[in-house]
Amino acid sequence: MKNKSKYIEVFIKSLSIDKKKFSEKLKYNDIPEWDSIGHMTLMSGLEDAFKISIDTDDIIDFSSFKKGIQILKKYKIN
């Protein structure tokens, strides 16, 4: 993924977490910051950063950092 560093940065900023708390294994609800509100903040952050509009189904399916990479491919973010 070319945009990986940008993607990681959005995670860290949207979820308001320390770089140390971040890991590529991160999943929804793994940490208190990635609750339903954190999730919507993350989706909003990704939409702004990559100038896309994410479908509701994809918002629901976006269950982990890794899954997110797959989903973003649909929106031509590699």
Add this chain to the structure above:
Amino acid sequence: MKIENNIKLWSSLGMRATFGLIAMELAKKHPELIITTSDVSTSAGLDRYKNKYPDKYIDVGIAEQNLIGVSAGLSSEGFKVISTTFAPFQTLRCCEQIKVNLGYMKHKICMVGLASGLVLGNLGFTHCSIEDIGTLRSIPNISIVVPSDPFELFKVLNEAIDYKNSVYIRLTAGANSKIINSKDYEFKIGKAVEILPGNDVTIIGCGNILGNCLEAASILKKKNVQCSVVNMHTIKPIDHEIIRNITSKNKLILTVEEHNIIGGLGSSVAEVLSSYNHNCKLVRLGINDFYSSGGSYEYLKNIYGLSVEKIIETVLSNL
């Protein structure tokens, strides 16, 4: 917190989840804040608040009459209380407690009615609220505010918490609600906002349904009908001045609300119009005093004439 960034996020979250975020900010500013609920935390976006401020959160369980009494007791001892549960239960189940504690004894409480209007229509009308404004209007000492979007909710809560009397705040729509206010603006309880200027017709709305009003106005403009759209966020005390200004210019007012046309915004405007001479016709759009079969939010808006198409149709047929 940059305002514009928040507006987009808050609208995607919807009013309920945004309420939870705002509560976190309020707790920092107001050390005497206590939020009381009847078994609703997640539904009010309050999970984070509950975890961070457990001593500022009291859940009395599914017991709304007790909720109001306990909230009033706390308020009488100097706490700033915000109570919340779903709108029908927040207003009707404990209506007499609201009358006696908030109206008669003037204990100050902010009541936040979640998911009012038609948004939970798929759960049936026990979970919709089309009577709350009408019921509370007849109790003295309670102001009634219907924020148009989550950004407005932010402004309402910040003013209501220190307002002179109790305030009922009626939340409408769900996640991905329409953005009505895309830039910062001046907000004051009791002062309506003209969100779109125009000359022929005025659409006065309250709540997120204003999104449909704005869309209808934009389509009507192409048909050469200039609609102004007014956000009458405060039903009580209603803004008399803006209504008088409207009737001095226009011949038609359309009120639009997710509430019975008896008792709510439309009735309030009608009361003002009946108190002086003017040449304006009033048409009230809303729930026409019947409970339809349940269904999605969109389905119900259509049945009750609150869809964009029906609003346009109503304007055109009354010109």
Add this chain to the structure above:
Amino acid sequence: MNLKKIKLFAKNIRKNIIFAAFKAGSKSAHIGGALSSADIVAVLYSDILKIKKKKTLDDNRDRFILSKGHACLALYSALVEKKILKKKELETFESDGSNLLGHPIINKLSGIEFSTGSLGMGLALGVGVALAAKKKQKKYKTYVILGDGECNEGSIWESVLCASHFKLDNMTIIVDKNNFQQTGKNSSIMDLKNLTNKFKSFGCEAIEIDGHDIKKIYKSLNKKNSKKPKVIVANTTKGKGIQMFENDNNWHHSVITKSIYKNIIKEL
């Protein structure tokens, strides 16, 4: 405990109740239910409640809530005895513009904590006030008097569950159980059966006493409780203290004429 002093206090409460009801004349008054509460109110106001006449707004005062609002003559009379209200004010009972109406109107300066009268609401206020004490780490105690008929209201039980859940041991509920409500006996209208057991099963420390035995009232109010709200179910007689009123439900809400007043005042 000064038994003589409390007994005199109770007698004066009864005198004041009858006096005010007589002054109200044809407007009539809730008499029976005030008289049944008189001894409980006497013990509270003469010896238990930390309430002082010039310090009615003191943040550390004990809070007394008459949820059974129609017994207000007992409250007003006690406030007169404590010199918080003047006897002259009692004469304005139920008259136009008066602060002393047929149900209490909130007036903390005059020692009236809340407007009650719509039955079933005072206990929730008590819970809120007791919770506030816990939160502010204040030592004041909260006392709520309920009627037995009032226990028909579901809202009472919402509040009882809540008081128990939040372990409000700084709160005492006293039920004036005179066995009557407006239309007749509790047992025929809506039978409460074993009320004390009901409170126990809701998580309260509940006991039953003779509601006219001053010593027992005093002892039960002073008994220590912990982690649970205290409930005292006081068995009383409606109209207690005036022979012709006792257990006669016609005196729930009625008129004391001049001749009746002349007769009954002799008993006190």
